[in-house]
Amino acid sequence: MDWTSAQLRSLVELTRRGTITAVADALGYTPGGVSQQITALEKATGMRLLRRVGRRVELTDAGATLALHAERILTTEAEAVEALERTRNEISGTLRVGLFATAAAELLPPALRQVRERHPGVTVRSRDMDVDEVYDAVAGGTVDLALGLDYPDVPIPRDPSLRVMELSRERFSLAVPTGAMPGRADTSRPSRTSGASDTSDRPGPRKVSLADTRELGWILPSVRSYYGRAVLTACRRAGFEPQVAHEVTDTAATLALVEAGVGVSVVTDLMLRLRPSRLDVLELRETMERHIVVVFRSFAEHRPTVAALVDVLRTSTGRRPPRREHHGTDKLATR
Known part of the structure; x- marks a missing residue:
């Protein structure tokens, strides 16, 4: 044919x-x-x-x-x-990579620099996509591998043909307008800007519970997204239904709305780097995480170009060796 x-x-x-x-x-x-x-x-x-x-x-x-x-x-x-790649004396070839916005801005650039230095014969073609789509994109062969997100509270079904490797974990904090929670925010110093990533200096008085936001408006993506459902699940576990004032998917737009004083949201340090903002970032008593993962097809695990990029990604994220998630009947997740 x-x-x-x-x-x-x-x-x-x-x-x-x-x-x-x-x-x-x-x-x-x-x-x-x-x-x-x-x-x-x-x-x-x-x-x-x-x-x-x-x-x-x-x-x-x-x-x-x-x-x-x-x-x-x-x-x-x-x-x-x-x-065919394995028959070559050097690692070379073209890789199609799917990634979500935060990964495109913060994770891929340093990885690409390292790939260029270590493996000049490898060409990476990246494609920005909705993070909820990256797993299907890998399973369907649209991309060779992808950076994705796994929310333990709201896993999505894994394709048994996929391998998922955890690169890093991020804990969520609460982003609120400056002075919105004066009883808990540290008023002895200026509000933390969202461009800062060091969380080691957050003082004890800034720790809050999700339940403390029950009377506040929230800025969240649609509950049809895995991220939206993950936040909703965490809020319900804390005993309340979040009042969603603004349904927004874009992280930078969310930070801008918090800065403008129209609502609160949860953020990670990686998310905060997308837009420098003046707002209060408060540590949560509850543990709410997202896991950054790299996804590729099982049979491609030993493909030289895939192995090279995965190795660079886990080096650049400081996760070596990574914890490999089980595949098959296990579940996975997103933003």
């Missing part, structure tokens, strides 16, 4: 995502481009692969059969790339 990997990948992604638009977003194409890929695949096979059902499309029996085999073909192709 005269088909291409791009055409097969479009079909496989359609089984995962259900709509042409969602496939286009996942693969970085236009919806028209995805439709052209599927049309070309239908011409190559001589069979109808899709049918329209209202505004959606669904696979025909032929389409479902081809999608199943297409996934195997793409996996075999990726394994062949790995095998």
